[in-house]
Amino acid sequence: MRYIGKHSQVNKFQVYKDTLYLLDNSILKIIDKKGLHQIDFNSSTLYLYDNKIYSGKNFYYAPDNKKIKIIDDLTGYYYTDTYFEDKLLFSNTEMIVYSMNNKQIEFRIPFSEEYGLSMLYKDKFVARGDDYYAGYLLEDYEKPIWQHSFSDLLEGEEIKQHGEIIIHKGILYIYLADKRNNKNTATIAIDVETGEIKNKYKGFAGKLFLYKDKLYTAGYYKVQILDIETEQISEIDFTDILKPKDLQIHWNNFIVENDYIYFIDGHWATTNKMGILDLKNKQLVWETSIEINDGINNNIREIKISGNRLYAHCSDKSLHIFEKGEEIT
DSSP: OEEEEEESSOSEEEEETTEEEEEETTEEEEEETTEEEEEEOOOSOOEEETTEEEOSSSEEEETTTTEEEEOGGGTTOEEEEEEETTEEEEESSEEEEEETTTTEEEEEEEOOSSOEEEEEETTEEEEEOSSEEEEEETTBOSSOSEEEEHHHHSOSSSEEEEEEEEEETTEEEEEEEETTEEEEEEEEEEETTTOOEEEEEETOOSOOEEETTEEEEEEBTEEEEEETTTTEEEEEEOHHHHGGGTOOEEEEEEEEETTEEEEEEESSSEEEEEEEEETTTTEEEEEEEOOOOOSSOOOEEEEEEETTEEEEEETTSOEEEEEOOTTOO
């Protein structure tokens, strides 16, 4: 990996192909091959959807004409970064499903005291209650078409759901753990359309990361891989490689691409170190530390990959950029 440089005062960032978007307070900085372009962007958040940069409100930046576009029908509503195909979810006094293709509101869903809307899928949405997940039709939010409590999905004393949920090819994947027994864990596969429990992968535990047709979890010194097609689980133990270098894989801060896992170091909290592991050859192919000066945490908070570059966003609002070499393809 080759160090390219850094940007300062970066609150949020997104990358799309060769273009870098940096949010500096209410200024959006667009950096591409032609140079730097800046526009007012009155938002504290930055989302990427369909090659456009969305705010946390009802407007977005369109790269084709380099202008801000406002969705007038959604004035006062907030984008939730939840979507399925052309349908985006906005929130305020109610939840609104907006079709970008049809340029209109398609569904209005009242807020519920019992559940929160977690994901969209085709003509349905997945909702989470205190101790359950349920599936609803978008046009009928009063009665679920299926519902499963956490204790029904995994037997134990105090079952909790952790991390994000993933939908892949119509299957919902949920990670559950027993708060009173750290060895009692499982990832549950549920058919979104019918609610049928397709499988329970006991011991497959941690933040779920999807890459192609495989789910990954990682933490401490180990990486688990669930091949969705074969339903086989494998594990790679990097203890002998990472422990002597005082490195650990932070369970919630890693990315998988091709045969490599890019990770931030850390146990409960991240540090200023990160590295790359070769999953095929079981080697640590790169590691580095970043000088961070925020006076409090001094840690790397987020990493992203785009093309041949790796981006590391740090607690002092600095964004560091690295370029992959031939050894990492």
